[in-house]
Amino acid sequence: MKIAIIGTGIVGKTIASRLVELDYEIMMGTRNVSDKLASTAKDNYGNPPFSEWFKLNSMLKLGSFAEAAAFGELVINATNGSNSVTALILAGAKNLAGKVLIDIANPLDFSNGMPPSLLPGLNNTNSLGEEIQKTFPETMVVKTLNTMWCGLMINPNLAGNGDHVNFISGNDVKAKNKVKDILKQFGWKDENIFDLGDITGARSTESMLPIWLRIIGVTKSGAFNFKIVR
């Protein structure tokens, strides 16, 4: 299957590499392909520029947001949450129509310094996942994987023997089932994929970012996840 990944940051790269391993055909989408390949800037975490990583991952295609969205039978939003709706509008409603869109992004607001808070208008009584669904009513938005470090998203066995929770929300049951199949290929056990119902569930998972960030602030490590115990 052809999958588009919108966004070329650490989350997008991590997911892309894993999907290539799993034999998916991947095109990553960026705002401006030539700018992206010409940039020699390290990312926010001090990693080498995208172009260096891209050279080492020759199975991947790179296109504009719109080219990637047109290419993908399924689309993953791995952009910065403050930029997601804009990036997806550039990707094009018609390129997204009728497709499943996995939204991994979080509406983080870095404007008040670290740690970030959640963006005004996209928290508490709304969410990024819902906003994307409202903006693209012909797309089946599925929110998942947004409550953990990207290393765990694609390899849950890195913590607690894989025995921790990944939430999933979305209005379309078939779309969620498609996404669950991919999650299982990543290593997620069926019993650890927790279906929160419709896309308003995104509100509750995006609200986990403050505790997630606080724990990282205290422990200096993102290599953890939550498990539900009864």
Next chain:
Amino acid sequence: MKIAIIGTGIVGKTIASRLVELDYEIMMGTRNVSDKLASTAKDNYGNPPFSEWFKLNSMLKLGSFAEAAAFGELVINATNGSNSVTALILAGAKNLAGKVLIDIANPLDFSNGMPPSLLPGLNNTNSLGEEIQKTFPETMVVKTLNTMWCGLMINPNLAGNGDHVNFISGNDVKAKNKVKDILKQFGWKDENIFDLGDITGARSTESMLPIWLRIIGVTKSGAFNFKIVR
């Protein structure tokens, strides 16, 4: 030790009973003692009126907010979060000064129906815990226990062999240590009491309410808690 519990709802009653078991002297505080004892209304969960429960718990004292706060060497806020600051102002800053105040409440907003969201002005870039600390600068506010069903607060062994997390936040280390001692008497293991640092940690634990409420909405049970796995 004498402990005041401000609030006579299900959380206040649950904590009160447990503290009596542990040989603490307890006074519960309510807005109007004679009204509270005269009321024959069931609570929001269909439990018998407070007066019936109070008759069965003869070790407890009941007073006004101010009488309770004056009585307690340590004070617990177990009021409805939308009402907490008002109730504590009635309890009196001078009755709270120099004391540890355990804040268990959450700033839930039921005005938009169920499930509640968080109160405007008390979420994301602020919290109820912080607001109480700002309002009563001479009181040592410690936020804890607010991320779970009250049955688990006082008996963590009811789920997962007691092996799940309770967060604690507060500016005063000695105050937190006092509270930790009580938590251990409730059955909390030291390694499961997660210190998030200063009172701004309340922001992150109060933000867990949306996922907590959503999980209850899906599973119809509050008898669960989160564990951190690495």
